[in-house]
Amino acid sequence: MLLAGQIAIVTGASRGIGRGIALQLGSAGATVYITGRKPTESLNSKVGLSGLEETAAEITRRGGKGIAKYVDHQNMEEVKNFFEIVEKDQNGQLDILVNNAYQGVTAIADNIGTPFYETDPYIWDTINNVGLRNHYFCTVYASRLMAARNQGLIVNVSSGGGLQYIFNVAYGVGKQALDRLSADCAVELMKKNVCVVSLWPGAVRTELADKKFKIDDREPSSDVINAMVFANGETVEYPGKAIVSLATDSKRMKKSGKILITEDLGDEYEFVDIDGKKPPNLRSVSFILQHFGWKTTASLIPNWVKIPGWAIWAGTSRL
Incomplete structure (x- = not known):
């Protein structure tokens, strides 16, 4: 081993x-x-x-x-x-x-x-x-x-x-x-x-996430979005x-x-x-779009299209 x-x-x-x-x-x-x-x-x-x-x-x-x-x-x-x-x-x-x-x-x-x-x-x-x-x-x-x-x-x-x-x-x-x-x-x-x-880690299907995020059209849209993200996590x-x-x-x-x-x-x-x-990768453009509820647009973008790490850090710079 x-x-x-x-x-x-x-x-x-x-x-x-x-x-x-x-x-x-x-x-x-x-x-x-x-x-x-x-x-x-x-x-x-x-x-x-x-x-x-x-x-x-x-x-x-x-x-x-x-x-x-x-x-x-x-x-x-x-x-x-x-x-x-x-x-x-x-x-x-x-x-x-x-x-x-x-x-x-x-x-x-x-x-x-x-x-x-x-x-x-x-x-x-x-x-x-x-x-x-x-x-x-x-x-x-x-x-x-x-x-x-x-x-x-x-x-x-x-x-x-x-x-x-x-x-x-x-x-x-x-x-x-x-x-x-x-x-x-x-x-x-x-x-x-x-x-x-x-x-x-990305979106992890923990016991708590499985319990909290269930795909249900009767739930608020934010919970439905989160459910879809975690379902594929x-x-x-x-x-x-x-x-x-x-x-x-x-x-x-x-x-x-x-x-x-x-x-x-x-x-x-x-x-x-x-x-x-x-x-899906946290840097994946499709993952990010899906997280914000743009499911249709996200489906059109391959998972391998990612935001470079340096771009993420540059976008959060406090300088």
Whole structure:
């Protein structure tokens, strides 16, 4: 297996993208530590295994080794203790860290359309404590292990939310800061042969997206549009395929510090999604037009027609 003998950590892997990434790392033969919040006792008694434990079991069934650890990523002492456990158990070896844990989804959904000055300012902590501060702490602890062995891969699961305003102020600032975290850590880790990147998935068919976005003509047009976009989006395991490809690329240091889009990596490394499909690229003109509701126009443009990366950045310049 491609990653046999390698040790990986995926934070926030009970469900969604984190779960999909962990499963793909396990399918490639890695030992994968996965973290998530401990479920309430009453919930555990009703459903048996937690989502985190189920994910760990599936990793093992696929040929890797899944190790579930309950970690509250709001508590930095728990985070520190977790990395100390990994260091002790694996004799200091850590090959891959995927920072994916996130807490702000509910707060974002509950406050869409409300100006930041009318929102409780503590929404900043809800969105950026686990989604940014925790990523920094995890990156510090992981880098100490990786730098000592002169190798490693750190992936920060991010999004295009830092390019232009979306959802709310705290979200956009946090995402741009996360991308800067990747870029600046890469500078200092370059001499240690540790690759650090931001990964932007496209529209991902997570459990939450499948539940929220159902194509129904009775729903508001924006929800119908979103439903169509997500219906053609990537599965939760597609980002995992991208990370496995990065982890096995002997020239990955050339990508360190960069923002990488999952579909671009799919083109480069020639892999498709687990359903056999090739998801639309975030830079695809047809995908962008469809997102804005111009379905007919989008259908006339081939998926391979993309906006260059430099044009996206130039269009969002603050200078």
